[in-house]
Amino acid sequence: MTVNLKDKDIQNKPVFGLHTKPLILFLISVSIIFVTELFIMLLIPHLHEVGHLEEAIVDSVLLSMFIIPSLYLLFYKPLRDNLLSLEQSEHREKQLNELDRMKNDFISTAAHELNTPVCVIMGYAELMLSSSDLDKKQHREFLEIIYKKSLTLERITEDLLDLSLMQTGRQLRLVLEPNDIKATIEDVVHFYQAKYPKRQILIEVKDHLPLLYYDNIRISQVFDNLLSNALKYSPESSPIVMRAQLHQEWVLVQVIDQGIGMTPEQVSQAFDKFYRADMSDTSVSGIGLGMAIVKNIITRHGGRIWIESEPNDGTTVSLILPLTPHVEAT
Numbered sequence: 001m002t003v004n005l006k007d008k009d010i011q012n013k014p015v016f017g018l019h020t021k022p023l024i025l026f027l028i029s030v031s032i033i034f035v036t037e038l039f040i041m042l043l044i045p046h047l048h049e050v051g052h053l054e055e056a057i058v059d060s061v062l063l064s065m066f067i068i069p070s071l072y073l074l075f076y077k078p079l080r081d082n083l084l085s086l087e088q089s090e091h092r093e094k095q096l097n098e099l100d101r102m103k104n105d106f107i108s109t110a111a112h113e114l115n116t117p118v119c120v121i122m123g124y125a126e127l128m129l130s131s132s133d134l135d136k137k138q139h140r141e142f143l144e145i146i147y148k149k150s151l152t153l154e155r156i157t158e159d160l161l162d163l164s165l166m167q168t169g170r171q172l173r174l175v176l177e178p179n180d181i182k183a184t185i186e187d188v189v190h191f192y193q194a195k196y197p198k199r200q201i202l203i204e205v206k207d208h209l210p211l212l213y214y215d216n217i218r219i220s221q222v223f224d225n226l227l228s229n230a231l232k233y234s235p236e237s238s239p240i241v242m243r244a245q246l247h248q249e250w251v252l253v254q255v256i257d258q259g260i261g262m263t264p265e266q267v268s269q270a271f272d273k274f275y276r277a278d279m280s281d282t283s284v285s286g287i288g289l290g291m292a293i294v295k296n297i298i299t300r301h302g303g304r305i306w307i308e309s310e311p312n313d314g315t316t317v318s319l320i321l322p323l324t325p326h327v328e329a330t
Helices: 020-043 050-130 136-167 181-195 216-232 264-269 290-300
Strands: 177-179 201-205 212-214 240-247 250-257 304-309 315-322
Touching (some): 136 290, 177 181, 177 216, 181 201, 181 240, 181 250, 212 216, 212 315, 216 250, 216 290, 264 304, 290 304
Parallel strands (some): 201 240
Antiparallel strands (some): 177 212, 240 250, 304 315
16 A cells, blocks of 8 residues: 655755654654753752763763764665655556556557558458459559558558567667768658658758768667657748768767647657657547657667657657667677
């Protein structure tokens, strides 16, 4: 059973590294000791003689030097540790409850996202099998729909496999080779420009950037995820920018959109496993694993990734990759 410290009216806020409630009780105890000793000295007449008074003061100080540490060990420290233990227990329970909620939401979302393309594939496959009067154009159109939904299934499956590796403590396998970051960005952008010809995707990459050692497939996966999110959460009329530039011993890459943005709470949880922001009004699909996997990939390359965003004011996702190979990523 978890004790709610607020309900018990115990304010256990740190003050100079100590905790208020046990600290106050401790200081009160020490003060009582000093007042009691002083009171005794004043009441006993023969202590007014100078020699006896000095001796009594010395004895009082020595006694206090023994009692104060004893009170600390016997009273203040156990009470402080007990309060800290209660706080930690309450915090752990909240974390477990939140994780359990996110897992349940994830399972529900994943089941829905898997079911949607499966139903579409089955529907069009059944239509092709049962209809003998389909012309060549319709036949090709149905096959293209089935192929696109198969790609959706493939991406979800790959995300689940990556998550499985992360959950079991195994690392994603990386193949580090010298790559041109501009070429990697251009490949991803050209794919989305062909897929969404009405969208404006700008590339701002200076020439002559040094070659970086990274896994091209995994970094392409990162850019694909970031660009896909920018397209999903921004209006068709607004441009999206992919920018890369040299920054000291790093290459800084940014994906900038002018979309719906994120709240501070959403930004703080964006890289959490099982987390999916509540975007019910946007009808955006996805199982919410992408950013957790993205962060893992960038971290494994020795880099760092972060998000800057405001509601209704767009989002900028920035990441840095080192100029030299990251030894732990080999």
